[in-house]
Amino acid sequence: MAKKLKKSATNAKNTGKNVSAKNNRQTRKQTEDDKNKHKSAIIKDHNLKFKNKSTKNKLTKTVKQIHKNGEKRAFINILNSDTVNVVNVKNKDKGKISRQVQNKKNQQINDKKLIQQKQNKKNKISDQSKNKLNNDKELAKKAKSKSTGLETKQKQKLNEKTKKLSKVLKKQIRQKESKFSTVPKKKNNDSQVIINRNLDIKHLEKLLANKQKEQKMKEINMKPQSLRQRMMTKLKASRFRYLNETLYNNESSESKKYFKSDPDAFKAYHEGYKQQVDQWPVNPLDIVIASIKKMPKEYIVADFGCGEARLATVVPHKVHSFDFVSLNENVTACDVAHTNLLASSVNVVVFCLSLMGTNLKDYIVEANRVLKKGGILKIAEVESRFEQVKDFIEAINSYGFKIIWKDLSHNLFYFLDFEKEKDIRGRRNNLPPITLKPCLYKKR
Numbered sequence: 001m002a003k004k005l006k007k008s009a010t011n012a013k014n015t016g017k018n019v020s021a022k023n024n025r026q027t028r029k030q031t032e033d034d035k036n037k038h039k040s041a042i043i044k045d046h047n048l049k050f051k052n053k054s055t056k057n058k059l060t061k062t063v064k065q066i067h068k069n070g071e072k073r074a075f076i077n078i079l080n081s082d083t084v085n086v087v088n089v090k091n092k093d094k095g096k097i098s099r100q101v102q103n104k105k106n107q108q109i110n111d112k113k114l115i116q117q118k119q120n121k122k123n124k125i126s127d128q129s130k131n132k133l134n135n136d137k138e139l140a141k142k143a144k145s146k147s148t149g150l151e152t153k154q155k156q157k158l159n160e161k162t163k164k165l166s167k168v169l170k171k172q173i174r175q176k177e178s179k180f181s182t183v184p185k186k187k188n189n190d191s192q193v194i195i196n197r198n199l200d201i202k203h204l205e206k207l208l209a210n211k212q213k214e215q216k217m218k219e220i221n222m223k224p225q226s227l228r229q230r231m232m233t234k235l236k237a238s239r240f241r242y243l244n245e246t247l248y249n250n251e252s253s254e255s256k257k258y259f260k261s262d263p264d265a266f267k268a269y270h271e272g273y274k275q276q277v278d279q280w281p282v283n284p285l286d287i288v289i290a291s292i293k294k295m296p297k298e299y300i301v302a303d304f305g306c307g308e309a310r311l312a313t314v315v316p317h318k319v320h321s322f323d324f325v326s327l328n329e330n331v332t333a334c335d336v337a338h339t340n341l342l343a344s345s346v347n348v349v350v351f352c353l354s355l356m357g358t359n360l361k362d363y364i365v366e367a368n369r370v371l372k373k374g375g376i377l378k379i380a381e382v383e384s385r386f387e388q389v390k391d392f393i394e395a396i397n398s399y400g401f402k403i404i405w406k407d408l409s410h411n412l413f414y415f416l417d418f419e420k421e422k423d424i425r426g427r428r429n430n431l432p433p434i435t436l437k438p439c440l441y442k443k444r
């Protein structure tokens with residue numbers, strides 16, 4: 001390659017010589033200078049400078065020819081009108097490679113820059129969106145904290161209100177309870193029973209409101225009492241307590257005799273009883289009524305110790321109502337230990353606060369007799385009458401029943417439902433006694 005280049009360069013040199021010779025106007029020194037210039041340029045394989053355009057063209061032609069012949073040993077670049085860049089093939093390749101590498105590097109740098117720019121843009125956008133998101137979050141957080149703050153405040157207020165109300169109600173219930181029974185309350189140890197003593201605040205609230213309303217109405221209607229009237233009120237209360245005690249402490253046959261001889265006494269008893277019911281937060285008969293209303297309409301009900309027989313008037317069922325004395329046409333006067341009902345003739349027997357008398361065994365035996373198999377015995381009683389509710393349930397079970405439902409959640413009353421499993425007729429002597437404490441009312 002060097003030879004060829006030398007040749008071409010010599011050609012160029014000769015051409016240059018010929019030109020200067022042809023022109024013959026230039027000095028010798030100038031010709032020498034040109035010679036040296038071309039020579040050094042060729043040797044150094046750098047830019048060649050030509051004195052005029054035609055010299056340059058000739059050289060270019062020559063180099064191109066070399067290139068065309070496939071020798072590919074030289075590479076020429078025309079830089080401007082009088083300068084040509086002749087590159088040695090090796091250098092050319094090197095140049096190419098280095099250029100390629102450089103280009104690649106540049107490309108990479110450019111790419112990197114582009115990527116960086118894109119990344120920056122992205123980051124900027126994501127930063128912006130992040131900021132926005134953060135702002136939104138912050139705002140949402142603020143809003144939330146504001147609202148939860150409000151909510152908690154409201155909740156706190158509500159809780160405080162409920163607590164206050166439940167306190168007042170509990171106090172009232174306790175007061176009523178203490179009035180209601182002289183017998184100290186015993187805790188129920190029945191582990192099988194799930195006791196839910198949570199007060200139904202809403203329900204109690206309603207009841208309290210009603211009672212307060214009633215009380216106000218009574219106060220409005222009440223005229224100042226004379227001494228005679230006040231004495232009469234006290235006497236009535238004492239009479240009620242006495243009759244109540246009589247009912248609890250005697251056999252039902254004795255009570256029946258007593259009320260038969262003095263029907264007014266029975267009326268007096270029921271007046272006092274109604275006043276007592278007014279003092280309770282809930283009338284257990286209402287709970288019994290609600291449960292019977294849910295039963296099939298074709299069920300026949302027997303209300304044992306019905307009082308005024310309200311149950312018969314409010315349920316759609318056929319109801320046989322029994323009490324010692326008939327206060328209205330719905331009531332059949334009799335001792336519930338011996339009714340005129342046919343054996344296995346009713347679906348439901350109700351004892352709502354009417355398990356009075358010292359012969360409760362006779363009451364339950366009669367219930368077993370009149371009930372159909374699978375019939376229901378419903379008992380509602382004052383809680384303080386039970387020594388151990390578990391023992392009471394066991395005793396009733398031995399009378400041919402099995403407990404199917406119980407609600408011990410009410411503060412004053414227990415509600416127990418039994419199902420008749422079998423007839424006990426003929427086996428009554430082997431049955432255990434059924435005992436409940438008398439429910440005695442305090443002197444007011």
Ligand code: SAH
Pocket residue numbers: 247252273285304305306307308322323324325334335336337351352353354355356357
């Ligand atoms: N169950 C009614 C009345 C409850 S007062 C109500 O919840 O409103 C209790 C009633 O049971 C009294 O009227 C009393 O006379 C009656 N009673 C108690 N033992 C009785 C018996 N052996 N025979 C008939 N009635 C009886």
